[in-house]
Amino acid sequence: MLQIHDKTFEIYLRNDEIQAKVAEIARALNEAYDGKDTIFIAVLNGAFMFASDLMKHISLSCEITFVKVSSYQGMNSTGRVDEVIGLTTDIRGKHVVIIEDIVDTGITMDKIHTLLAVEHPASVKIASLLFKPDAFKGKNKPDFIGFSIPDAFVVGYGLDYNEHGRNTQHIYQLTGSSH
Numbered sequence: 548m549l550q551i552h553d554k555t556f557e558i559y560l561r562n563d564e565i566q567a568k569v570a571e572i573a574r575a576l577n578e579a580y581d582g583k584d585t586i587f588i589a590v591l592n593g594a595f596m597f598a599s600d601l602m603k604h605i606s607l608s609c610e611i612t613f614v615k616v617s618s619y620q621g622m623n624s625t626g627r628v629d630e631v632i633g634l635t636t637d638i639r640g641k642h643v644v645i646i647e648d649i650v651d652t653g654i655t656m657d658k659i660h661t662l663l664a665v666e667h668p669a670s671v672k673i674a675s676l677l678f679k680p681d682a683f684k685g686k687n688k689p690d691f692i693g694f695s696i697p698d699a700f701v702v703g704y705g706l707d708y709n710e711h712g713r714n715t716q717h718i719y720q721l722t723g724s725s726h
C-alpha cells in the first residue's frame with residue numbers, strides 16, 4: 548500500500564513486470580529503427596524513469612533529448628497556448644520517437660505531435676509505457692505500447708499524484724478502483 552496526500556494506492560505493476568516490458572519495447576524499437584537517423588524525445592517529468600530504463604536497452608546509434616510541454620493562457624481569444632520547451636536539437640529529416648509515460652485522453656500527445664511535425668521530421672512515432680484505451684479520444688495512438696490499462700488512476704515509476712509518488716519502482720493503482 549502507498550499513501551499519497553489523501554489517497555491510498557495498491558500495487559498494480561511490479562518493477563520486474565515493467566522491466567520485462569521495457570526490454571520488449573526496446574527490442575521492437577531496435578528492429579524498427581535499424582539504420583535510421585533516430586532521435587528519442589522523452590517528455591518530462593513523467594517519462595524520466597521509463598526513458599532511462601528503455602535507453603539502456605537501445606543498441607541503435609541515436610540521439611536522446613528531453614522536452615516539457617507547457618500550457619498557458621495566451622493574450623488572444625484562442626485561450627490556451629501550448630509549447631514544447633527544451634527542444635534545442637534540429638529534428639528536420641530525423642526519425643522521431645516520442646517517449647511518454649502514459650497516454651490517457653491523448654490530448655497531450657496530439658499537441659506534442661502537432662508541435663513536432665512543423666519541424667519537418669522524417670517521421671514521428673510514439674512509445675508509451677501505459678495506454679488507457681477506454682479514455683483515449685485522440686488522433687495519435689501510441690505505436691509502441693507497454694501495457695494497455697483500465698481507465699483508473701495510477702502513480703509511481705515516474706507518474707505522479709499532485710507531484711508526489713514519482714519515486715517508486717512499482718506502479719500503483721488507486722484503491723477502490725473497480726477495475
Ligand code: IMP
Pocket residue numbers: 593649650651652653654655656699700701702706707708
Ligand atoms: P492525456 O489525457 O493523454 O492528455 O494525459 C495527460 C497527462 O495526464 C499525462 O501525460 C500524464 O502526465 C497525466 N495522466 C493521465 N493519466 C494519469 C494517471 O493515471 N496517473 C498519473 N498521471 C496521469
